[in-house]
Amino acid sequence: MKTSQQAAKAAQRTAQATARAARAAAHAARIAARTAVVAAKAAVKATVAAVKAIIAATKALIAAIAAGGWIAVLVIVVICLIGMIIGSCFGIFFSGEDSGTGQTMQTAVQEINTEYQENLDEIKASHGYDVLEMSGSRAVWKEVLAVYAVKTTTDPDNAQEVATMDDEKLELLKDIFWQMNEISSSTSTQTETVIETSDDGNGNIVETEVTVTRTYLYITVSHKTAEEMADQFGFNEDQREQMAELLADENNSLWSQVLYGITGGDGEIVTVALSQVGNVGGKPYWSWYGFSSRVEWCACFVSWCANECGYIEAGVIPMFAACASQGVPWFQERGLWQDNSYEPRPGDIIFFDWDDGGQDGQSDHVGIVEKVENGRVYTVEGNSGDSVRQNSYPIGYYEIYGYGTPAY
Template structure:
């Protein structure tokens, strides 16, 4: 009977151990599930700056913002659902942990009961053996005598020895069961501690991510407090906004950060100020050449690299430099020097003078109404100034760009990004006076380069219309049919008149209109011939004065002014911006 009780106690203990093992396995599975979900939720593959840039720039910046907001709205709702599921699973884990503690307490109680059962069994077995020995001994003595008594005594000793062995075996089994139970309980406790530590680590990671996100947002948006307040109030839409902002921050750190460089980042400099300084340096070099030589005839040829090409090469080279990569969204003295170095590596100016003997024919009146032609040989000095530039492909070879860097250049130079380049270079967005800002950025440029060369001329021509066309192209207005590409003023007038977009010169214009002049009989109030001789861009109108930006005004880009209705103003082209 005692053996049966002992066996039952051992079985109970083993059953408790099995339950503990099952509970431990459940906790392990819950931990793995939680870990997988945590890893899944923090995956950054879909937030790659390269993927975002290739996809969003393909659709255009405006479409990217709206579409991105829509997609992140869906992602936000899904994130809320996933978060709820994780909360429920966390609650289940806590309940399992409580159940485990209860099982541990039951196990301990079972161990105590098992120990008491073993001790009870030992005492019971001893008592049974002793009673059996006494009864059997007395009965045998009475029945068979002394000889048989010895045999009986021997049997008693054997039975006693067997019983003691059984007791010892039971004790060892009970101790082993207790030891196993303790080991299982300890393992379960360690598993619980590990799960708790993992949970703390996840919380710490989330907190760190939140801090990093807040830091990024502070660097971009001054109104971060409002967003944080919205998050605290449960506004998950604000979280979507922050995610979008973080993606923008990722773009800012890439080669596409150049599109954010038009604003002063706190250094007192921006891409616009750097470009203006380099433009001035370029113009000064041309003036130095002209002022440093005595000449009769000036001939300029060639062209310099357009700025979006220079900035694209700069952005890729500086941002992807394997030795010292830097963000290109901000401007400072060191980056300005890098930009200057690249500009002058892409552009060069050379000059030479040459004296030529030429025959000049002059006509005079002999006093009798006859025209007399006289040939005279004169020596003239020609100053030749040649501007040349390297192409983007030549620069990729010079800098040893890899395929990825070449792909970046291709994307940056897409025509669809022209409005972005206008914003960077001139600080403008699409508006009626966008072309005015572009024109003003060219003040001081002399010789008509790069306007006539951009148009397609191999040497200098009268370039006032080329200048207007170049400014329009910088704004994307030629591709959209807002302003024509024209080199002759008469053709420009006809284009606007054909479309009913013409206003007489006596009217008061507004900024962004194209102003055409008729300079026949210049200096007098006589009638004009109705054909345009010159063209510019209306900057503004104040107090009856029309301010203009004109190319080829004294062979440079200048701001001029005229009274409203001035007799030299033929009329105005009215672009449909």
């Protein structure tokens, strides 16, 4: 009996010691969690090789946890490892969430896109012109962010993590964006001979040669690639390797999530379309289609985006340059058509019949549905003011002709 009591007391002391150890481990874990946030900012110089090793180690540790191993110790280590990942350039893939500042990478990109468009509009408003010619393309956003992530996390004077967004980092991102993109403009006056037609009053059409003087406004958008920016900033081999790893094709889905909140599926064509926002003049799209000079290029843009996703070859979306005679009939003939009362999904093809002095019952413009929120359809459209732009309309808006609904 005495032996049993002694054994019970010993067991009780062991249990108490175990409980104290568990509490100590939990306390250590909490401290580690707080420390990891601070340590993340100091770990921004982690190399690609180190990050890969961290990811591999994290997977192994998670497996150990699942097997019921040294949980308290492993939690501490995992927290520290995750902190190192977030503190590296790869923290950019965590920047799609609001960390409490009211800002995310998506809101930052939208603000810069708006600023870019306002600059274009200001140039147009500040010049009197008869003819507008726009050309060029803007840097792809994932390249801008890759340069930003590497430069910011490896800055020898003021390294910062890029998993969160605030006012200071927004200014850093804007600075890099405008170093990568340039808008230039010029004007010229040309005297030309044109043919004017008129009615002589007797039902006869009279053609007359008239000399006119026209003012041309040329707007050109030019950009630098990520590699050119690496040269400009003097990136070393390790920084270049980090940037290349960020831009690897296997990370495209992560970029879609960070930039546009798209997690895959029908969003692939939306991601491609959004990557082109800000491009002007349409030359990459109408020249890809096979035209030797500018045409109304909204359908060429949709076709180009579809081709980038492999949808034309797969027969999911047609290659078309005309809305009324090619695009709309293709969807209607295959039972892939909805009228304007339909609530679309991302990736649907939206057709319009503009009320430009009266609607004619035929589609004359087309775009890609980005998303639907709060009763509005958000779109990406080529040849919207001669550029790729994001627009929005109420569901059922009278100028929406209908929707092609690809069977993705």
